[in-house]
Amino acid sequence: MSPDLHRRHLTGMSMGLLLVLFIAAAGCSGTANPATTSPSGFEEDLAAITSAPQYTHVSWGLIVVDPSTGQTLYAKNADRMFIPASTTKLFSSAAVLEALGPDYRIKTPVYAVGKADTNGNLDGNLVLVASGDPTMGGRTLPDGTIEFTDSDHSESRALLTKTDPVSGLNDLARQVKAAGITKVSDVVIDDRLFANYQGDVMALLSPIVINENIVDLSITPGAPGTAPNVVMRPQTSLYTFDNQATTGPAGSTTLLDAGEVPAGTIVLVGTIPADAGTVNKSVSILNPAAFARTLFIEALQRQGVAVAAPVTGDNPATKLPAAGSYSSAKKVAELTSPPLSEDVKLTLKVSQNMHANYYVMLLALADNKTTYYDGMRKEGRVLRSLGLDTTALSLGDGAGGDRVDFVSPSAVAQLLTLMSKRPYADQYIRAQPILGVDGSTVHHCAPGNPACGRVYAKTGTYSYPDPLNEGRNILISKGLAGYVDTKSGKRLVFAEYVNNVPISDTVNGTSVGIDLGSIAGLIYRYY
Missing domain, CATH: 3.40.710.10 (DD-peptidase/beta-lactamase superfamily)
Structure with missing residues (x-):
């Protein structure tokens, strides 16, 4: 394609x-240039x-x-x-x-819902309120512009950006730590902004978007007959990886496919030529809220913020406060999008x-x-x-x-x-x-x-x-x-x-x- x-x-x-x-x-004709005896x-x-x-x-x-x-x-x-x-x-x-x-910008807040003691232990949950930011800081360069490559990672000839796809979540995690939070009961993604929408062969639209809700696989061939080496981006414990691909002879055709089958397992199949160099494939994830939750918990852990709940699993939406009730909660972090x-x-x-x-x-x-x-x-x-x-x-x-x-x-x-x-x-x-x-x-x-x-x-x-x-x-x-x-x-x-x-x-x-x-x-x- x-x-x-x-x-x-x-x-x-x-x-x-x-x-x-x-x-x-208006004002645009459907005819050619005024007629002449010979073409211009x-x-x-x-x-x-x-x-x-x-x-x-x-x-x-x-x-x-x-x-x-x-x-x-x-x-x-x-x-x-x-x-x-x-x-x-x-x-x-x-x-x-x-x-x-x-110049329109989107602000994505994080709230501490519950009561924290003097040691920063929150008897409650951190809630990231998805506000419709399609990049969530994952492409933002130091000068505030958005990075792109000539062939996006969602396409067949994918080129990956140099930016870290979870840098926005890392920024939010640093802000949570700076707010004095050291431990929370759980992390919840509030994705109630709009209902997920998807038409046939159309990328899923969700209020929460991390890395275009894609997992990138960078695949490097080994010796013919062996499995290629695969690096997953972003790295996360949410998925297990099943590498069923093989390295083919030099000069053969690259035939690779990957997907989340079943949920929670990313499978790579097909062949890659021994002389192909690194080939990138993308996998659209099935549950954006769960994806974002795990990635945010992992970012918090890297900042020394402990989460009592399991890192992986579904997004616990039943723990969300009533819609519109965040005025009574403490905002502990906020991410602002580029224009x-x-x-x-x-x-x-x-x-x-x-x-x-x-x-x-x-x-x-x-x-x-x-x-x-x-x-x-x-x-x-x-x-x-x-x-x-x-x-x-x-x-x-x-x-x-x-x-x-x-x-x-x-x-x-x-x-x-x-x-x-x-x-x-x-x-x-x-x-x-x-x-x-x-x-x-x-x-x-x-x-x-x-x-x-x-x-x-x-x-x-x-x-x-x-x-x-x-x-x-x-x-x-x-x-x-x-x-x-x-x-x-x-x-x-x-x-x-x-x-x-x-x-x-x-x-x-x-x-x-x-x-x-x-x-x-x-x-x-x-x-």
Whole structure:
């Protein structure tokens, strides 16, 4: 699967509540440049890319707009609907920035519920109140920014950050110790902010998030026929590890899979070539509250705070005080998140699915609502308040994997144009991957492409197997949408999509991404 492939299917009640947002692109034409007797240089060079044999049966859509005037400089099928894949994140990120503001921060408190004696022994429990922080300090750098890698740990070509995923919990544990607490009866995670939510092939959304609720496995091969060495991050006693993988011959294919099966046991299966080097795999955990509780207890123990209850096990939610009663308890620690603009940068740079869908929940919470459907309705209201119409796209999620996600290039261009005029425009623009420099477009700039480093644009990739044709894959969608600083000195808006490209030995998400990057290069040269 492609790095930012996202799919989600709604079932039961959620299907009945399906949201459809329609957004038009005012002032964006669906026709090409004014007719001429011969194609322009731009059109000739564009055709050299789009008419290649691998694109025989595809659909192309492209628009270029000058946001300073609203003038459409070029358009091809700009009003037709395309599958947006992860360019959907442009909409959810825009909505959450507009609704909450780029400087919005989330505070996660810890309360001592009970009475402590003069020696710091708490006859009661520590309660960490989950407040919807999607990083919980696990990516925060010393300067307050959020660390990311070009391929996030939730993806198939995972690269791990250098930050400690439990550093936020370590900070809270130090504060508890500094407050004079030396021993507690138990630790409880209050995850009542909203009910856990998960659609098909969609990361579980929970009020408490540690390390994106993922356990990372770094797998290093041994000698052929032996088990590889595995390091788990974060290290925790919550899980037992069952290593069923083997090292294959040098030059063989990496075929590894891992999961929590059954609950409390992480199993690794498959093979890794002897010459593969270290390969990272991620495992989504099944019980976020239990995961966070154990990790917090272990952080407290490292600070010398004893916990009388067992370290592992389920989160004892029955020990929670009545909702809203914390005013009578003592707050002994608090973690403050980086500004929202930093999280949006993470989401757009690496196409972080969970965070994009989390924005939908944050939008719901802003209206004192608690369901994903409420969040999508709020997103629609926010986008319309920006000036967007309701006729040129449909959205069912924040990440770009829902079956009803469709956009027109003109609608995307309208969003990008409107966002270029917001007070936080620079933060939104620079949060996007820089072509050939970082994030999901780092490998999408061909040698000699003059636009490398001058394009701020979100990618989208969606592929699916084609069993009829011997199991080949179809690149259902590949998109690139954002801003390009052109040779003439203008900053232009563009959105380009190609749908339904057969994947082969020579054609894949990266090669098509390079072609899209090359089209951005033509925009740089000709406009």
